[in-house]
Each structure stands twice: as C-alpha cells, then as structure tokens.
Amino acid sequence: MNGTHPASVRGQARLFGLATGLLSGLLVCLMLAGCGYVWRGQEGSLSENSVLGNGSKTLRIKSVEQSTLYPWLTYQIRSLVRDDINARSLAKWVDDGPADYTLTVRVPSFQIRSYGQYASASQLYTATINMEFIVYDGKTNTQVWRSGNIYYSENYENSDEESAIRSILELAVRRCMDALQQRF
Incomplete structure (x- = not known):
C-alpha cells in the first residue's frame, strides 16, 4: 500500500476537475473579450x-425628414432618439x-x-421602415458620419x-444607434 486514502484521491480528482473547468471558462471568456464581445452591463464602455x-x-437633432401621412411620427422619432442617446450615455442631449x-x-x-377582418379578433400588421442617421459637426456643419439606409420590417x-x-x-x-455606437 502506498499510503494514499481512497477518499483523498477522490477529493484530489474533484479539485482537478473544478480547476480544469474554471480554467476552461476563463479561456472562453478571454477569447470572447478578444473578439470584441461585451457582457451585459458593460455597453457603456463601447x-x-x-x-x-x-x-x-x-x-441635438437638427431635423427629422419624413414624408408620411403621420405628422406625429417626427415627434415620436425625436423622443426615441433622445431616450436612446441618454440610455447609452453616447452624448449629452441638448434640445436647442x-x-x-x-x-x-x-x-x-x-x-x-x-x-384580416376588422370584426375578427385576428388582425395582422406588417410595418416596414427605412431610416438613416446623418451626424454633422456642430461648428462647421460638415458631415461626420452617415449610417446609410437601415431597413427593417416586422x-x-x-x-x-x-x-x-x-x-x-x-x-x-435601436439599429441606427447600434451603427452610431460602433463606428466600424
């Protein structure tokens, strides 16, 4: 007999398994971080x-250009953009x-x-939008960045x-803000 107790061998095996699992998890985390992955709650670092x-x-918003039959669309877009800019801490919002x-x-x-039929309970809506953000330098009024057309349908x-x-x-x-937040 070599003096090792079976219980201590099992304990060492568990420790080895735990250490291997932790190291594997750490390696995966480092690989994801190297690829640019950001954990929830760290978005502000972007x-x-x-x-x-x-x-x-x-x-500030210079203008919202839209030619739909919904005149209130402009105000809703302004509100959503302001709220998203503030939530992501991308800039300090000014109204004018x-x-x-x-x-x-x-x-x-x-x-x-x-x-669908208006009398039935089943109503299906298809909404599509094409939106673009254009950022200008506030002092020179030169174009700094343009998202290009971002199309979404649901x-x-x-x-x-x-x-x-x-x-x-x-x-x-949200899609336009994602493009604005990540300049690449």
Missing part, C-alpha cells in the same frame, strides 16, 4: 468607439442652441399595412396599429 466620442460631447454634433434623421419610407399579429408603429420605430432607432 462609447469610446462611438462616432460621438466618449459621451462628453453635446448632441449650439451643440458639438447635430443629427439629421431621414425616413425615406415608412409603411404599415393591415391584413409582422405584428393580434396587435393594434399604434403599438405596431411604436415597436417598428423603436427597433429601427
């Missing part, structure tokens, strides 16, 4: 990659006056269609028109 810098600059950057939001197309079943419109706008603004 603001250094933002077109707007580290979040200390001021931003001078700003380091100005933003023009273009909506070349927006459409909502309903399918189907909404058993929904009302207002909530379908609100949802498609939120998703489109």
Whole structure:
C-alpha cells in the first residue's frame, strides 16, 4: 500500500476537475473579450468607439425628414432618439442652441399595412421602415458620419396599429444607434 486514502484521491480528482473547468471558462471568456464581445452591463464602455466620442460631447437633432401621412411620427422619432442617446450615455442631449454634433434623421419610407377582418379578433400588421442617421459637426456643419439606409420590417399579429408603429420605430432607432455606437 502506498499510503494514499481512497477518499483523498477522490477529493484530489474533484479539485482537478473544478480547476480544469474554471480554467476552461476563463479561456472562453478571454477569447470572447478578444473578439470584441461585451457582457451585459458593460455597453457603456463601447462609447469610446462611438462616432460621438466618449459621451462628453453635446448632441441635438437638427431635423427629422419624413414624408408620411403621420405628422406625429417626427415627434415620436425625436423622443426615441433622445431616450436612446441618454440610455447609452453616447452624448449629452441638448434640445436647442449650439451643440458639438447635430443629427439629421431621414425616413425615406415608412409603411404599415393591415391584413384580416376588422370584426375578427385576428388582425395582422406588417410595418416596414427605412431610416438613416446623418451626424454633422456642430461648428462647421460638415458631415461626420452617415449610417446609410437601415431597413427593417416586422409582422405584428393580434396587435393594434399604434403599438405596431411604436415597436417598428423603436427597433429601427435601436439599429441606427447600434451603427452610431460602433463606428466600424
């Protein structure tokens, strides 16, 4: 007999298994971090990659260009953009006056269609939007960045028109903000 107790061998095996698992997990985390993956709650650290810098600059909306039959769409877009800029800490929002950057939001197309019978409980809406963000230097009014057209379409079943419109706008603004936040 070599003097090792079977219980201590099992304990050492468990420790070895635990250490191997922890090291494997750490290796995966390091690999993901190296690829640019960010854990939930660390999104603010991406603001250094933002077109707007580290979040200390001021931003205001220069205009919302849209030609739909929904005149209130402009105000809803302004509100969503302001809320998303503030939530992501991409810039300090100003409503008017001078700003380091100005933003023009273009909506070349927006459409909502309903399918189904009005008397039935089943109503399907298809909402599509094409949106573009253009950032200008606030002092020189030169274009700093342009998202290009971002197209989004979604189907909404058993929904009302207002909530379908609100949802498609939120998703489109979020996609444009994602592009703004990550300059590549």
